[in-house]
Amino acid sequence: MPKDDGFGRGWIIPHAREILDEYSGELITVRQLYYRLVTIGMPNGNRFYKRVVAAMKVARWDGLVPFGAFVDRERAVHGETQAESKDLESEIRHATESIKDWMEFYFLERWSNQPNYVEVWIEKKALQGVFERPCNSNRVALCPCKGYPSLTFLYEAQERYIDKADGKDVIILYFGDYDPSGEDIPRSIEATLRKLGANITLKRIALMEEQVVDWGLPPAPTKQTDSRAANWDGLGQVELDAVEPRKLRTMVGEAIQNEFDTDLWDSLLERQDREAKEYRERVKEEVIKIADNLNEE
Numbered sequence: 234m235p236k237d238d239g240f241g242r243g244w245i246i247p248h249a250r251e252i253l254d255e256y257s258g259e260l261i262t263v264r265q266l267y268y269r270l271v272t273i274g275m276p277n278g279n280r281f282y283k284r285v286v287a288a289m290k291v292a293r294w295d296g297l298v299p300f301g302a303f304v305d306r307e308r309a310v311h312g313e314t315q316a317e318s319k320d321l322e323s324e325i326r327h328a329t330e331s332i333k334d335w336m337e338f339y340f341l342e343r344w345s346n347q348p349n350y351v352e353v354w355i356e357k358k359a360l361q362g363v364f365e366r367p368c369n370s371n372r373v374a375l376c377p378c379k380g381y382p383s384l385t386f387l388y389e390a391q392e393r394y395i396d397k398a399d400g401k402d403v404i405i406l407y408f409g410d411y412d413p414s415g416e417d418i419p420r421s422i423e424a425t426l427r428k429l430g431a432n433i434t435l436k437r438i439a440l441m442e443e444q445v446v447d448w449g450l451p452p453a454p455t456k457q458t459d460s461r462a463a464n465w466d467g468l469g470q471v472e473l474d475a476v477e478p479r480k481l482r483t484m485v486g487e488a489i490q491n492e493f494d495t496d497l498w499d500s501l502l503e504r505q506d507r508e509a510k511e512y513r514e515r516v517k518e519e520v521i522k523i524a525d526n527l528n529e530e
Contacts (some may be wrong), residue, residue: 238276240274240275240276240281240284241284241288242284242287242288242291242292244275245270245275245284245285245288246288246291246292246297246298248270248273249266249270249285249288249289249292249298250292250297250298252266252269252270253266253298253302256478259478260301260302260303260304260362261302261303261304261478262303262304262305262306262359262360262474263285263286263289263303264282264359264472264474265360265363265474265478266285266289266303267281267282267285267286267474268472268474268475268476269477270285271451271475272449272450272451272475272477277451277452277453278453289303304362306358306359306360306361306362307358307359332520335516336513336516336517336520337513339505339508339509339512339513340505341501341504341505341508342372343371343372343498343501344372344373344401344493345501346497346500346501347401347493347494347497347498348401348402348494348497349401349402349403349404349492349493350394350397350398350399350401350402350403350404351373351404351405351406351489351492351493352373352374352375352376352390352403352404352405352406353368353373353374353375353376353405353406353408353485353488353489354376354377354378354405354406354407354408354422355375355376355377355378355407355408355409355473356377356378356379356380356407356408356409356410356415356418356473357377357378357379357409357410357472357473357474358377358379359474360377360408360473360474360481361375361377363478363481363482364408364481364482364485366482367482367485367486367489368485368489370486371486371489371490371493373489376390378409378418378422380414380418381414381418381421382422384425387422387425387426387429388429390426390431391426391429391430391431394431394433402434403431403432403433403434404433404434404435404436404492405422405423405433405434405435405436406436406438406485406488406489406492407419407422407435407436407437407438408438408439408440408473408481408484408485409437409439409440409473410440410470410471410472410473411440411441411442411444411445411450411452411467411468411470411471411472411473412455412456412459412465412467412469412470412471412472413455413459413461413462413464413465413467414459414461415440415473416465416467417461419435419437422435423435436488438484438485438488439473439476439481439484440471440472440473440475440476442467442468444476445468445471446468448476448480450471450475450476451471452467452468452469452470452471453469453470453471454469454470455467455469455470456470
């Protein structure tokens with residue numbers, strides 16, 4: 234395609250600003266923006282993605298797009314430099330609020346009386362931010378694989394199931410790309426976990442061929458560097474990033490709810506209400522004992 238193909242900065246930046254306005258300040262990755270641009274006409278290819286990256290650099294330096302409009306989930310800061318000043322009064326308020334929280338909030342774990350133990354696994358760590366909200370609200374673990382997960386990652390999963398599943402049916406809800414490796418990764422995960430001794434059920438939720446067709450997601454040519462491409466007869470390559478983030482959140486929420494027994498949840502809430510009063514009384518007694526013991530020292 235020639236350079237005057239119509240998809241330069243003059244096209245990218247105004248359309249990008251419209252898309253970013255739709256999210257009302259919600260952070261997305263540049264790659265997610267690129268796939269939204271693809272859905273409204275931009276060709277799907279690596280050189281066009283590079284154009285979007287370059288255009289967003291220019292747009293931010295020119296003040297057309299906020300610097301904080303995007304998030305980089307592939308890089309993270311670990312730990313913190315502790316330099317915050319504190320004073321006695323604020324620390325007393327903080328301690329008092331903590332004690333109040335302990336007194337007021339008594340919760341039984343959401344999945345404790347469910348027959349299933351559920352986790353959500355995603356192929357790409359870059360999409361972690363999209364999946365965190367529905368996983369957190371449903372109290373379900375989110376496991377980014379970053380492609381084919383290591384044996385160490387899978388062994389740790391098996392150990393986790395022994396520790397936490399406690400006889401429950403372990404269900405993995407999997408979300409990955411539509412391409413040769415994207416279809417093979419969940420097979421590999423399930424086979425390796427079973428070889429390690431895990432009794433699991435893996436359900437591939439996305440991205441499926443019928444979803445690509447129904448949602449009008451334009452495929453790119455399959456990467457010939459993928460060793461599995463020769464034996465794959467799919468439509469082409471479509472990355473999970475191409476799905477609108479709100480649609481993904483809805484999908485994961487519905488997939489989790491399909492494994493959740495609401496009648497058992499109602500029973501758990503009834504038990505929680507019965508035990509909460511006794512909990513508060515007992516914690517109150519223990520706080521008084523601790524205060525008395527400290528005064529005697």
